[in-house]
Amino acid sequence: MISIEAELRRRCALAIGRAFGAEHASSAVVKEGDPKFGDYQCNSAMALAKLLGIPPRQVAAGIVEHIDVEDLCQPPQIAGPGFINFKLQTGFISRRIEAIAAETAALARGGVPEATNRHTIVVDYAGPNIAKEMHVGHLRSCIIGDAISRILEFQAHRVVRQNHVGDFGTQFGMLIRYAQEVQMQTGTFPPIEDLDAYYKKAAQRDKEDPQFAVDARSAVVALQAGEPQALALWRQIHNESRRHASEIFQFLGLKLTAQDERGESFYAPRLAGVVEQITEALDVGGGGGDTALDGTDNNLPLKELAVSPPDDRAEAAGALASPQALERLSDAQLPCPVQRPFAAISDGAVCVFLPGYVDKDKKPLPLIIQKADGAYLYATTDLAALHFRITEDKLAPEDQKPLNENWHADRVIYTTDARQSQHFDMVFDTVRAMRWHVHPQTGRLVDLIHAAFGSILGGDGKPFKTRSGESVKLRALLAEAVERAARVVAEKNPSLSPEKQRHIAQAVGIGAVKYADLKQDRTGDYEFVWERILSFEGNTGPYLQYAYTRICSIFRKAGAVDFTEARLDLVEKAELDLARHLLKFSDVVEIAARDLKPHCICTYLYELSGLFSAFYENCPVLKATDPATVKSRLILCRVTQAVLEVGLNDLLGIPVLEEM
RNA sequence: GCGCCCGUAGCUCAAUUGGAUAGAGCAUCCGCCUUCUAAGCGGACGGUUGUGGGUUCGAUUCCCGCCGGGCGCACCA
Structure with missing residues (x-):
């Protein structure tokens, strides 16, 4: 349709x-x-x-x-x-709605057709740094990224969710160093069940003791080089962190699973190869630097750039790269402005220099892919990840069975903070300079998209913090949302059983938090004010859930209804307005998918709920005067219900409720 | 200093990417529960879209200059 x-x-x-x-x-x-x-x-x-x-x-x-x-x-x-x-024509509208109501498959999709040209789309979201507990800073990426991937998946694209957790970076050096220290002093391993307390102690040591800080940095290098003791400690911390994160994901109702997690550590065995390839291809003396950056020329021969086979896992990351052949450039030698992408060693760090990026002294701004001490950074990991997502064949080394089906992504979407946009610009430009964005099969250029979002602010316009100035823990925040919802449920509908109340409170609390985030254009900052978020009036999550429960209530009273021969007769204005709006759902999904803007869906669903409420007030359904009208209005209820369910549940990840 | 983003009703935000008389919610005020859940519905009030130019049939949207705010700018992510 x-x-x-x-x-x-x-x-x-x-x-x-x-x-x-x-x-x-x-x-x-x-x-x-x-x-x-x-x-x-x-x-x-x-x-x-x-x-x-x-x-x-x-x-x-x-x-x-x-x-x-x-x-x-x-x-x-x-x-x-x-x-x-x-x-x-009214008749046309009626026939369309009738057709949706009569067909189970169409109804289950709210009348929305599948996309005709399907793509493989990697959506990178959540990606918490798991050295410490998840906090509000991770909330938007989780919610928006999940919604974006749901929307694209609903369109019948092949969506590959990726949780690129930060599990191999600098902070882990600190944690490892701290564990070593405690172990040396006490002979026992420090308990890490309270990850944040553990992190704080390590951070404290890092701050007060310069020698500790130095050792912590070298612990990262040891970790990334696969040193056994560092790895053993890392594994313990890692498991604890991962357990905590997956709890949060589940609580939030994300569609992310353990299989979607490929963090920094996953790419560790590939990092040396990535640096090697880049330094070879983009060496000043080499020929790689003249590649067009604009991505328009699709006919350039693809250089042989395959990463060395993933012959090992993170546990034995192997030696660091040794780009001794690379030119060492002092500040004075850096070409300014940078005309074409090139790699060089500057101040001991392996850098990629790209046209158009300067620092505050108007000096060329590098993308550092390997630090002077040999450690890799998030840029390196991101580059490795993009290479992996677009070009690599997914074979697990140990058994040669596919790690997953080959992805060969047509699009890669990053749902992260807007503050990282320059980082992604540089990473994407580097990928283009390397021509890694040429699809290995179709030869078409892969879309690299940073779906940026703004910060969460408190009511005062400043970053959202606790009174003591700490970042708000996600676990506590979500628990409070559910608790506040529970209080309202108990007040509004005390006759429900405690189990039902709990279930409703969960759906309403989480739904309210998610909807409050999703309803705003993601590019702007957004103010997190409890009173607004858990307000149950107006354009809120609960309002939409409420509209849905009203429909459910009607169907509970109506009993079984057969829609196969049902006729929709649109006479009242409220009926006509509702019906017309129902048919616009597919266009809205299209726009939301095109722009990666879930808030379009929110606006639409809110309008739909409003139109349904007006219909509900003006047009009695079960108490209509004649059976034909009852049936006719039940069709509208059925399709509205379906669209709300698809929109809230399938597209936005907000649970719907039978009653509340 | 350079770059990116933002400025719309008292407050929080929309406006389908250049379309018609700029729309919602909250707050304030006035109505509606003996009828399928009032977490609801109807109505009122509220605007020189920061500002000054430009582009054209037409600008909240695109370009330039100011004013005001946020973020980023070399070994953190």
């Missing part, structure tokens, strides 16, 4: 082609119209008028004359400078 907007666009294109020549057909623009004028509008006439030198209204008339929409709309109207307004 194709979306109406897409269908109208197609018909407009045909009409434009017939009237003014096929070369203009692609300029067909159709979008949701102002309800005052119609359901959809075509705005192509104005743009075309200029191109053709014909008055816009005349162009519009030409389009209308050649368009064939008699099966969908009332006769199109031309208005203003040349808008063409389409108003759907």
